[in-house]
Amino acid sequence: MHPRLTSTPAAATVFTMVLTQGPVSRVEIAKRSGLSSAAVTKAARPFIEAGYLEELEATERTAPGAGRPASPLSIRPEREFFCGVKITHEELIGVVTDLRAQPLVSAHRPLATTSAEGVVSALAELVAELLAADPAYGERCHALGLAVSGDVDKAHGVVRYSPFLQWHQVPLARLAAEATGLIVTIDNDVKSLTVAEQWFGDGVGTSSFALVTVGVGIGCGLVVNDRVVAGAHGVAGEIGHIPVGRDEPECHCGGRGCVEAIAGTAPLLAAARAASGDASLTVEAAIDAAHAGDPAVREVFARAGHAIGLAMAAMANLFGPERIIVTGDVPGLASYGLFEEQLNRSFAAQAFGAAADCRLLLRPRSFEQWARGAAAVAIQQHFTLEGAPLPGLRSAGSEATGATREGSGSQRPRRLTK
Amino acid sequence: MHPRLTSTPAAATVFTMVLTQGPVSRVEIAKRSGLSSAAVTKAARPFIEAGYLEELEATERTAPGAGRPASPLSIRPEREFFCGVKITHEELIGVVTDLRAQPLVSAHRPLATTSAEGVVSALAELVAELLAADPAYGERCHALGLAVSGDVDKAHGVVRYSPFLQWHQVPLARLAAEATGLIVTIDNDVKSLTVAEQWFGDGVGTSSFALVTVGVGIGCGLVVNDRVVAGAHGVAGEIGHIPVGRDEPECHCGGRGCVEAIAGTAPLLAAARAASGDASLTVEAAIDAAHAGDPAVREVFARAGHAIGLAMAAMANLFGPERIIVTGDVPGLASYGLFEEQLNRSFAAQAFGAAADCRLLLRPRSFEQWARGAAAVAIQQHFTLEGAPLPGLRSAGSEATGATREGSGSQRPRRLTK
Numbered sequence: 007m008h009p010r011l012t013s014t015p016a017a018a019t020v021f022t023m024v025l026t027q028g029p030v031s032r033v034e035i036a037k038r039s040g041l042s043s044a045a046v047t048k049a050a051r052p053f054i055e056a057g058y059l060e061e062l063e064a065t066e067r068t069a070p071g072a073g074r075p076a077s078p079l080s081i082r083p084e085r086e087f088f089c090g091v092k093i094t095h096e097e098l099i100g101v102v103t104d105l106r107a108q109p110l111v112s113a114h115r116p117l118a119t120t121s122a123e124g125v126v127s128a129l130a131e132l133v134a135e136l137l138a139a140d141p142a143y144g145e146r147c148h149a150l151g152l153a154v155s156g157d158v159d160k161a162h163g164v165v166r167y168s169p170f171l172q173w174h175q176v177p178l179a180r181l182a183a184e185a186t187g188l189i190v191t192i193d194n195d196v197k198s199l200t201v202a203e204q205w206f207g208d209g210v211g212t213s214s215f216a217l218v219t220v221g222v223g224i225g226c227g228l229v230v231n232d233r234v235v236a237g238a239h240g241v242a243g244e245i246g247h248i249p250v251g252r253d254e255p256e257c258h259c260g261g262r263g264c265v266e267a268i269a270g271t272a273p274l275l276a277a278a279r280a281a282s283g284d285a286s287l288t289v290e291a292a293i294d295a296a297h298a299g300d301p302a303v304r305e306v307f308a309r310a311g312h313a314i315g316l317a318m319a320a321m322a323n324l325f326g327p328e329r330i331i332v333t334g335d336v337p338g339l340a341s342y343g344l345f346e347e348q349l350n351r352s353f354a355a356q357a358f359g360a361a362a363d364c365r366l367l368l369r370p371r372s373f374e375q376w377a378r379g380a381a382a383v384a385i386q387q388h389f390t391l392e393g394a395p396l397p398g399l400r401s402a403g404s405e406a407t408g409a410t411r412e413g414s415g416s417q418r419p420r421r422l423t424k
Numbered sequence: 425m426h427p428r429l430t431s432t433p434a435a436a437t438v439f440t441m442v443l444t445q446g447p448v449s450r451v452e453i454a455k456r457s458g459l460s461s462a463a464v465t466k467a468a469r470p471f472i473e474a475g476y477l478e479e480l481e482a483t484e485r486t487a488p489g490a491g492r493p494a495s496p497l498s499i500r501p502e503r504e505f506f507c508g509v510k511i512t513h514e515e516l517i518g519v520v521t522d523l524r525a526q527p528l529v530s531a532h533r534p535l536a537t538t539s540a541e542g543v544v545s546a547l548a549e550l551v552a553e554l555l556a557a558d559p560a561y562g563e564r565c566h567a568l569g570l571a572v573s574g575d576v577d578k579a580h581g582v583v584r585y586s587p588f589l590q591w592h593q594v595p596l597a598r599l600a601a602e603a604t605g606l607i608v609t610i611d612n613d614v615k616s617l618t619v620a621e622q623w624f625g626d627g628v629g630t631s632s633f634a635l636v637t638v639g640v641g642i643g644c645g646l647v648v649n650d651r652v653v654a655g656a657h658g659v660a661g662e663i664g665h666i667p668v669g670r671d672e673p674e675c676h677c678g679g680r681g682c683v684e685a686i687a688g689t690a691p692l693l694a695a696a697r698a699a700s701g702d703a704s705l706t707v708e709a710a711i712d713a714a715h716a717g718d719p720a721v722r723e724v725f726a727r728a729g730h731a732i733g734l735a736m737a738a739m740a741n742l743f744g745p746e747r748i749i750v751t752g753d754v755p756g757l758a759s760y761g762l763f764e765e766q767l768n769r770s771f772a773a774q775a776f777g778a779a780a781d782c783r784l785l786l787r788p789r790s791f792e793q794w795a796r797g798a799a800a801v802a803i804q805q806h807f808t809l810e811g812a813p814l815p816g817l818r819s820a821g822s823e824a825t826g827a828t829r830e831g832s833g834s835q836r837p838r839r840l841t842k
Binding site: 015040157167212213214226228230231233235236237238239240241242243244245247248249250252259260261262263316319320321322323324325326327328355356358359360361363364 | 433458575585630631646648653654656657658659660661662663666667677678679680681737738739741742743744745746773774776777778779781
């Protein structure tokens with residue numbers, strides 16, 4: 007089994023700083039982290055010896071007379087691979103990524119059943135297929151991340167409740183570890199995608215951002231002061247259950263006027279059917295009708311955009327994120343253009359004062375990128391001490407790093423299955 | 425001038441741990457903070473020498489055979505005093521507190537004007553009166569905290585905008601420092617009260633809580649992962665502008681259906697006047713009428729409770745705080761009993777899953793306690809390194825400490841002016 011390199015907070019800080027902000031010199035790491043130069047050198051050494059980090063050629067960037075030029079430390083991204091799988095009620099979507107969570111290959115597997123046994127069995131086959139794609143994966147992939155919608159107890163590896171899978175108290179991490187032989191981390195799917203954005207995506211360079219996902223449900227991941235908000239009672243980011251509605255029917259949660267009861271795929275479709283008078287309208291046909299200019303169906307999408315915009319404003323008024331990343335699953339994405347304008351307008355109208363200065367970024371994220379989120383959680387779990395703060399990751403080098411990472415999640419992996 | 429003792433993160437950690445959780449032994453500090461015993465001893469020494477900390481008699485609590493008993497470190501609360509003033513558009517409310525933010529004396533001063541010059545001049549008189557109450561205050565009070573409603577730039581000491589005072593870009597910290605000769609810290613009033621709860625009140629022992637204030641406005645302070653949420657653009661905690669209303673008129677913020685446009689004192693009074701048909705009804709008379717059983721006026725308060733309960737549920741769904749402390753100014757408090765039941769019911773109905781497990785604590789807080797909040801911010805500013813995390817403060821000793829602090833904010837200071 008893979009030896010654990012990050013046994014001290016300094017080791018975790020140095021490694022994750024190179025991973026998420028590198029290449030970066032030891033001097034710069036010391037400056038950003040508050041660690042002494044000696045501590046940085048000591049912390050980096052085991053990673054260099056184990057082949058995770060390497061010293062690049064000295065750059066010319068240091069000022070004249072500033073002593074010997076700094077040799078930046080850089081990740082060797084293919085030193086270790088990670089497997090990530092998103093579990094939906096219809097299929098498994100898996101990827102193998104490098105250390106920077108860049109997907110290298112992907113594969114899908116439809117689910118014949120949503121029973122825990124059936125899903126874990128399909129998962130083992132999918133992982134075997136993915137790892138067989140390159141001998142290096144089999145040798146140097148030790149960890150698997152799983153992303154599941156619902157209430158996930160990451161610490162204990164248990165899916166407490168997943169409505170779409172109809173799972174209650176499923177010890178998924180243990181079952182998957184037994185079936186695959188890998189070290190398994192599980193997390194809520196929206197939180198997983200948030201971690202991927204925080205470490206490797208549009209969240210790099212800010213200590214405070216939100217991710218809003220539009221689709222079957224309306225979800226949200228929050229990062230405040232550099233940490234994903236988990237919720238004291240395990241619930242957080244439930245933007246879909248902010249009551250912004252006027253006279254909408256009851257939500258499945260028992261509340262009234264919830265965003266999700268207006269803008270989730272099912273109520274959106276129901277409203278489009280009612281508006282068009284066509285009781286068998288599909289989501290795709292509703293989107294087509296709206297694009298073709300059907301005013302009643304367009305109004306349905308505008309109302310959804312209004313609800314999401316108000317909820318995002320409520321969220322921004324409460325915690326003032328620097329950025330909000332808006333993404334969605336397939337129908338969510340396809341319909342996004344239909345409500346983007348209304349969403350922006352309603353957000354601007356309801357955001358309080360400077361909360362309106364928050365940047366809204368539309369970022370398509372395929373299910374493969376959700377699987378990448380699962381891998382990112384496995385990477386984070388692997389190289390940080392649980393719960394330990396990561397000093398210096400917060401505000402360091404935001405501008406430059408943010409720019410170089412822009413769009414880093416959009417590279418496409420090689421697909422194994424269609 | 426007072427020498428700055430907290431020049432290192434370790435010094436800040438050790439001192440604040442004794443301040444907020446003490447008496448506590450060096451061994452226990454090391455355990456909770458992750459610092460070495462030697463580092464704790466080194467960090468504590470200057471505070472002992474300067475008379476801020478003292479070693480108590482060794483207690484008998486250590487296990488038999490566990491070596492020499494530990495001598496807990498304790499604060500000497502009267503080693504230094506702090507002045508705190510809440511500024512409203514009608515009056516100044518000031519206190520002198522000890523190191524633990526316990527108010528010792530209080531005084532009020534009505535404001536004849538809300539011009540910055542007029543307020544600062546009255547402030548100087550009030551501070552002089554407070555410090556004259558005991559020779560020790562004049563000798564050992566060096567810092568003044570000011571709490572102002574509105575958009576306050578704490579870092580630069582500037583009130584960017586205060587609607588009630590009609591202030592724009594007032595450099596209050598500099599003006600107050602020139603007028604009083606003290607080191608001045610300013611902050612938003614709700615954030616100040618949140619800091620007082622976090623360090624010395626009902627927030628001790630939890631890393632995540634919210635404070636909701638009900639009155640002229642509906643405000644909120646949020647603590648997530650041990651830190652007050654500031655907002656990337658300076659806006660956070662604006663629970664009053666969550667759009668939960670159905671057909672309410674526009675809010676002063678430009679939004680629609682805002683909680684504050686329903687449950688703030690002015691719209692509440694307007695609705696009570698409309699319901700009772702008495703256009704000159706006062707807030708006090710409305711409260712009396714509701715207590716006397718007037719169904720139309722009672723309904724007005726119930727609607728306010730419903731709006732606040734929904735907004736609190738939206739906030740809990742997003743953050744999942746462990747506790748929510750509900751407080752208010754005078755009319756807010758007097759009417760609280762009138763909407764408490766509806767508030768609790770609406771919160772429970774809209775809170776998502778386990779978010780409903782959040783404890784709601786009703787805590788009356790007088791304006792003197794808001795002034796204490798201002799002093800707490802001055803204390804925090806004085807003994808921490810700006811922005812430095814305080815490891816170990818987060819989850820340590822929550823049960824015991826929480827219990828001993830319960831109600832600690834309710835002691836009454838000696839009043840200088842009626």
